[in-house]
Amino acid sequence: MVAAAVAFASPAFAAGLDELPQSIRDELYNPQMIDPAQPIGESAYRDWKPKNPPPWKIGYASSYAGNTWRAAVMKRLQEELIPKWKQLGLISDVIITQSNLNDSVQIQQMRQLVDQGVDAIIVCCSNPTALNQTVQYAYERGIPVISATGYLTSPYSINSSANFVVGGYMLGEWMAKELGGKGNVLNVEGIPGASASDSQNLGILKALEKYPDITVAGTVAGMWTDQVAQSEIQRWLATNPGQLDGIIIQSASELGAVRALKQSGRTMAPITIGGEIGALCYWRKNKDYISSSIQAWPPADDFEMAWNIMMRTLEGQGPKVQSILTRPLTLSYDELSKVVPENCDEESGDWYSVGIEKWAGKEYLDQFFLRPADPAAYKP
Numbered sequence: 001m002v003a004a005a006v007a008f009a010s011p012a013f014a015a016g017l018d019e020l021p022q023s024i025r026d027e028l029y030n031p032q033m034i035d036p037a038q039p040i041g042e043s044a045y046r047d048w049k050p051k052n053p054p055p056w057k058i059g060y061a062s063s064y065a066g067n068t069w070r071a072a073v074m075k076r077l078q079e080e081l082i083p084k085w086k087q088l089g090l091i092s093d094v095i096i097t098q099s100n101l102n103d104s105v106q107i108q109q110m111r112q113l114v115d116q117g118v119d120a121i122i123v124c125c126s127n128p129t130a131l132n133q134t135v136q137y138a139y140e141r142g143i144p145v146i147s148a149t150g151y152l153t154s155p156y157s158i159n160s161s162a163n164f165v166v167g168g169y170m171l172g173e174w175m176a177k178e179l180g181g182k183g184n185v186l187n188v189e190g191i192p193g194a195s196a197s198d199s200q201n202l203g204i205l206k207a208l209e210k211y212p213d214i215t216v217a218g219t220v221a222g223m224w225t226d227q228v229a230q231s232e233i234q235r236w237l238a239t240n241p242g243q244l245d246g247i248i249i250q251s252a253s254e255l256g257a258v259r260a261l262k263q264s265g266r267t268m269a270p271i272t273i274g275g276e277i278g279a280l281c282y283w284r285k286n287k288d289y290i291s292s293s294i295q296a297w298p299p300a301d302d303f304e305m306a307w308n309i310m311m312r313t314l315e316g317q318g319p320k321v322q323s324i325l326t327r328p329l330t331l332s333y334d335e336l337s338k339v340v341p342e343n344c345d346e347e348s349g350d351w352y353s354v355g356i357e358k359w360a361g362k363e364y365l366d367q368f369f370l371r372p373a374d375p376a377a378y379k380p
Contacts, residue, residue, distance in 0.1 A: 016042035016321040021367055028163045028325040033206075035165050035199040037128060037153060039322040044139070044156050046318045046370060051142040052119055053380050055092035056314055059113035059121040063106055064191075065098045067225040068276060068349040069252035069299040073124070076300035081307055088376055090311065101191070103130040110134045114143055120310050124148045124303070125224075128195040132157075144313055148306030149297055150196035151323055158313060159323035160306040164196050167296035167328040168203025171272045174294060175214075175246050178270045182213040183245030186236060188222040188229055188257065190250040197224070200250050200296065217244065222253035226276075226349070229256030237264050246270045251296060254279040255349065275299075275352040281344035284336055293331040299351055301359040308356075308365060311375040318370035326360045 017029055017040060027033075029040055050056070060077070064070055077094070085091040095113060099106035106126060111134060113121055121138060123131065123145060132154040135145045139156035151159035175185060187204065190197030208214050218236050222229030229249065237244070237260065244266065249257050251274030258279050261268050268286075273279045273293045283289050309324055331352070339352060366372035 016040075019320045019370075024367065028166065028327065033165050033169065033203075034163060035151075035195065035202060037195070038151050038199070039153055039155065039157070039159060041155070041322050043158060043319040043322050045144055045158060045313050046320065048144070048313070048318070049316045050119055050314050054090045054314075054378075055086070056090065056119035057092050057117060058094045058310070059110070059116075059118040060094055060096045061106055061110045061113060061121055061123045062096065062098050063124055063126045064101050066100075067223075067252050068255075068351065069224060069297075070124075071349070072299040072351040073303045076303060077307075081304065084376075085311070090378060103127050107131060107134045110145075111137060114138050114141055118143060120314055121145045122148050122306055122310060123152070125150050125191070125194050125196055126152065127193060128153050144310070146306050146310045146313070149302050150194060150199075152195075155322065157322070158309060158319055160309050161196065161302065161323075161325060162297055162328050163325045164199035164296065165203040165206070167294065168200035169207045170203070170294050170328055170330075171200070171248055171250075171296070172204035172207030173210075174292070175248050175270065175272060176208060176211040178291060179214065179245050181211050184215045184217040184243050185246045185248055186233065186244060187216050187219045188233065188247060188249035188253055189219065190222065190224040190253070192221055196297070197250060204248055217242070222249060222256065224250060224252050226253055226256035226259070229253035230260045231256075233257055233260035234264065237266065244269055248272050250274075252276055252299075252351075255347075258282050258346075275354075277340065277344065277348040277350040277352060278346050280336060280340050280352060281346045281348060283333070284340045284342060284344055285346070287333055292333070293336065295329045295331060295352075295354050297328075298354040298359060301354050301356050304356045305360040305365075308360070308375055309368075311378075312365065312369055312372075315373070315375055315378045317372055317375075320368055320370060324365070324368045326364065329354060329358065
């Protein structure tokens with residue numbers, strides 16, 4: 001795997017950011033390649049300490065449970081993270097709530113978690129502004145909120161993800177090059193209004209600006225859910241019989257796109273494939289279908305990154321900046337053939353795991369903290 005290689009001129013950086021390595025600042029915090037609403041100021045938790053010693057009680061206020069991405073997150077959380085950190089004596093319990101994309105419900109659930117005495121809250125893929133008052137409510141009671149896989153605009157949140165503008169740029173540029181710079185594409189967004197979706201879409205459109213002969217023939221919302229994406233793509237194909245040369249789609253929806261094209265009887269146009277095993281399996285069995293896959297947010301690894309940031313914060317390591325960002329990665333066919341067997345299941349909703357050390361390992365995260373240490377070795 002190789003990281004994204006999007007290079008621009010080096011700008012001046014604000015306090016907090018200027019404590020990060022130059023290479024990270026240039027690649028992941030460059031104003032030309034970051035969502036303008038992404039909070040990148042100094043973290044409110046630089047000198048923060050928890051009000052309670054471990055073991056800590058954690059709240060996970062999830063906004064949605066209806067796709068393969070969230071299922072992979074839950075599997076890592078319940079089967080690996082909770083047992084590991086309980087055994088270390090650093091957590092006592094994890095309380096999980098689901099709000100089904102209802103901001104008001106998520107706000108209520110977060111306040112209940114605060115009132116139940118949790119020591120930190122992780123939220124996932126949420127509205128970037130709707131939770132801000134609740135984040136402040138938690139902060140004022142000594143409870144940090146970590147936004148996994150996307151950002152909140154509150155100065156009291158800690159945000160964790162890949163740089164999704166860079167990821168979207170990689171998707172758009174990959175498709176343009178796959179098509180030789182010319183053709184009609186369908187753009188399938190995630191959940192419009194969620195920061196991760198909007199940031200990726202910003203990057204996609206930014207990349208396509210360089211290719212005047214690439215036409216976005218249509219845009220639909222796949223809601224990061226295979227069944228929804230399949231239905232929306234099939235509906236679009238039925239009413240748009242013209243030439244379609246490719247589908248730019250955000251994970252977790254690519255399996256739905258593969259199914260839609262198969263059932264349409266059309267030529268299997270290139271699709272931007274992320275980490276869903278079913279879609280990767282189609283590529284595994286059809287080597288010349290596409291040139292590579294882009295891992296913009298491997299769910300289990302992305303969530304573990306946020307978890308490790310949360311544990312470091314609880315241990316008083318002091319995050320330097322509001323948003324801790326990592327790099328999207330690519331997967332070649334040779335790499336794919338080593339991790340996905342030829343007899344794979346094209347209907348599988350499982351996910352390929354990049355691995356936490358490749359995604360955002362200990363040495364990488366050390367660079368974002370004032371007092372870095374191995375969080376698993378913490379002795380209060």
